[in-house]
Amino acid sequence: MPWNWEQPGWPDFTWDAAALTAREARFLRETGIQIGSIRHFDEHIRTGIIVDMMTGEALDTSAIEGEVLNRDSVQSSLLRNFGLATDNRRVPPAERGIAEMMTDLYLGFGKPLSHTVMHAWHRMLMQGRIDLHGIGGYRTGGDPMQVVSGYVHQPKIHFEAPPARAVPGEMDRFIAWFASTAPDGSNPLPALTRAGLAHLHFVSIHPYEDGNGRIARALAVKALAQAAGQPSLLSLSHVIHGDRRSYYDALEANNKHVAVTDWLVYFADTILEAQGHTQHLIDFLISKTKLYDRVRDMLNDRQARVVERMFREGPGGFEGGLSAANYISITRAPRATATRDLQDLVEKGVLTVTGVLKSTRYHLNIGDGDEDLRHP
Numbered sequence: 001m002p003w004n005w006e007q008p009g010w011p012d013f014t015w016d017a018a019a020l021t022a023r024e025a026r027f028l029r030e031t032g033i034q035i036g037s038i039r040h041f042d043e044h045i046r047t048g049i050i051v052d053m054m055t056g057e058a059l060d061t062s063a064i065e066g067e068v069l070n071r072d073s074v075q076s077s078l079l080r081n082f083g084l085a086t087d088n089r090r091v092p093p094a095e096r097g098i099a100e101m102m103t104d105l106y107l108g109f110g111k112p113l114s115h116t117v118m119h120a121w122h123r124m125l126m127q128g129r130i131d132l133h134g135i136g137g138y139r140t141g142g143d144p145m146q147v148v149s150g151y152v153h154q155p156k157i158h159f160e161a162p163p164a165r166a167v168p169g170e171m172d173r174f175i176a177w178f179a180s181t182a183p184d185g186s187n188p189l190p191a192l193t194r195a196g197l198a199h200l201h202f203v204s205i206h207p208y209e210d211g212n213g214r215i216a217r218a219l220a221v222k223a224l225a226q227a228a229g230q231p232s233l234l235s236l237s238h239v240i241h242g243d244r245r246s247y248y249d250a251l252e253a254n255n256k257h258v259a260v261t262d263w264l265v266y267f268a269d270t271i272l273e274a275q276g277h278t279q280h281l282i283d284f285l286i287s288k289t290k291l292y293d294r295v296r297d298m299l300n301d302r303q304a305r306v307v308e309r310m311f312r313e314g315p316g317g318f319e320g321g322l323s324a325a326n327y328i329s330i331t332r333a334p335r336a337t338a339t340r341d342l343q344d345l346v347e348k349g350v351l352t353v354t355g356v357l358k359s360t361r362y363h364l365n366i367g368d369g370d371e372d373l374r375h376p
Contacts, residue, residue, distance in 0.1 A: 321361025
């Protein structure tokens, strides 16, 4: 069967708009709730939340492609990009590059899309790579661009993109479509529909030698931010990374035709799930800031290290809770010292405790974010 870009209707995708109506309304409603949840917090707290969330998304969008990055290096680079204090560590090229792209995406969400913007993103993402022929430019050459799996002698071809000679023209059309379907364009589309189409259209062209998935997800976030009229905080890559098989299956099921309702429904549901996770994470980060403000000068170095480690596990925390053995492993403290430290953290209200003896487990004592962090 021919690929979607070989179909007579390409690139005029078709879909059932009615299948998305309720989802579009829910997205707009929950976007308003999310905006309101952090709008009134002071700039320092708000920026801290933004950097924490962007760090997670940078790690996850890279992990989807099999690239494992260092969290501390990504966060340090993002803090520097936002003009905040850092530990001045030396950040490797890959971590610096994804942080630069995420920052540009966040701060420049309203900028028109162009070849220049995407080439700049590509240069950021490919920092430190010496195995690519063209960084910051569309792919060239005569070899087909294929997505394959399986054995070298018997590969399974999941997709073959348009030949390199067709890419500049395809990308001209894509950029024109992105502009015309924007909220202020000549043919505006609803938020979820435009984001889903932008992702699928872009990866179908597969214009770069590498980095297409990361840029496609960035384009989807850019479309959503433009619909909201402000930068997007969305755990999209986190949700996709949690079920990569469904993501790749959905792409493969929709790369041979231009009727794409199934893809748009899948992607809309993924975005809505990401919205829910984002709100949960915002509440968690607000609670984290509240707790730190309360106990900042009450913890010894060991306790501070463990509390920070627990927060880095995210809202789910340590699976089953923190044990005394975990505490000793993190701090290398003697057991008696670990026991005293943990009891002290419980007495100070930093941790709660469940179980007894060997089943004793500790959990962060946090609730939903409240107005204690707001300006009076």
